[in-house]
Amino acid sequence: MKYILRKIVTVIVTLIVVSGITFFSFNVVPGDPALLILGTEATTQKIQNLRQELGLNQSLPERYINWIGNFIKGDMGKSIRFSQPVKDLIVTRIPVTFSLAVMSLILIIVISIPLGIYSAKKEGTVIDAVINIISQINMAIPSFFMGVILILVFGIILKLFTPGKYVDYNKNFIGFLLYLIPAAFSIALPKIATVIKFLRAAILQEMSKDYVRTAYSKGNKENMVLYRHILKNATITIITLMGMIIAEVLAGSIIVEQLFAIPGIGRLMIMSISTRDFPLTQALAICIAFFVVFINLLVDIFYQIVDPRIRVR
Structure with missing residues (x-):
């Protein structure tokens, strides 16, 4: 406590x-x-x-x-550009940015964790090499440039969505989610590559420890040792990384929202800075800072839950 x-x-x-x-x-x-x-x-x-x-x-x-x-007290002032209460402007944009962030995190978790585990299991094979090469390429491409590529391929060439024609979640929620998918991928892909490499390295490091050899000597199968022992100890690294990534997802959405014409917190921040809307910019900066430090607080708490060996005086 x-x-x-x-x-x-x-x-x-x-x-x-x-x-x-x-x-x-x-x-x-x-x-x-x-x-x-x-x-x-x-x-x-x-x-x-x-x-x-x-x-x-x-x-x-x-x-x-x-x-x-x-x-x-909840009074964030009045926007200079919009002539509206800052609180109202932020509240209407939060669901958009929150949906984009959640979708990006789901993609990161669903894709990166299985691939990271599989890459570690197949260490030294062709599959492992291919995953590493693709991860290196994704890590080298910034989110905004990844967004440009996705707009070109899926928006202009394949015509799976119309770039710039945002769908309001109040009018068509399914259309809103479909429109967010390319933007979520542009944020998630570089982070997916990062998680894959960190998880793979953490698993391989744990595999070389004495408790793993002891577990194998007792007749446990590979998957049992991996999922019951190795992953439990490798989770600490992933919790740290995910805490950083959640903050980076919010930072990445600032540029991606502008690129995909998504009216979220990120786009509102850019508009407020460009128009010198001080009350709005200050409130947004505080809200973003609160989100980042709150995530770091949750990460520190999860440390205690996941690994009881960790004790902080």
Whole structure:
């Protein structure tokens, strides 16, 4: 319990630091939000009135305290570009990004784990070499370029979907999921290759240990030793890797959503940065940071569950 409480405190401190860095970074960037809202033809008086309304006439520490206080209460401010509450904009985009992330993770788990196990079992064979070569190629291709290839092959050549014609999940949920599949693959394929290599290496490392030879000496078959003993100990490496990958999936979706015209959190982030929509960008940065540190917290907790030998003082 003390370990979990200590981790929760670390999460809170991390979010406070991230919020401070995010707030002060965006507020020292040249550009007056009031001028962006009213336009260059606005009078000085109108600009001053709006600055006062937005609280821009206060000092940075005062603005930060007011902003973080309102944020904790659930008031994330008002978007400069969309003239809507930031909270409403984020809530409407979360299901899209969440669906894309979940679909990508399902693809990663379903494809990489069986292939990683199979590659380790077939070490030194042609099949193992082919899997390694394909994995190296996928690792070398960034998600955004993989997305371009998938759009070209499946969208333009095979015409399995229409690039740029996003299907709203409220209108056609099946069509929405089908549209996300190429985007999910573009995010998942490089991560699949990474998991395959790490899982294969972890399994081969465990195979050389004494407890494996002891298990074989007792007459256990290969599959029993692999699935009951080796994989259990190799899981620690995969948990660490999956924690990193989940955060990378969210980061990868920022570019992929823009590429596939998917109206999720990632695309909203790019639009908010390009238009200097400070309230929206700051809120999105905090939400993403919370997601990353929360995943890391879950990974640390899973360590204790999966391997009781691990004890953290």
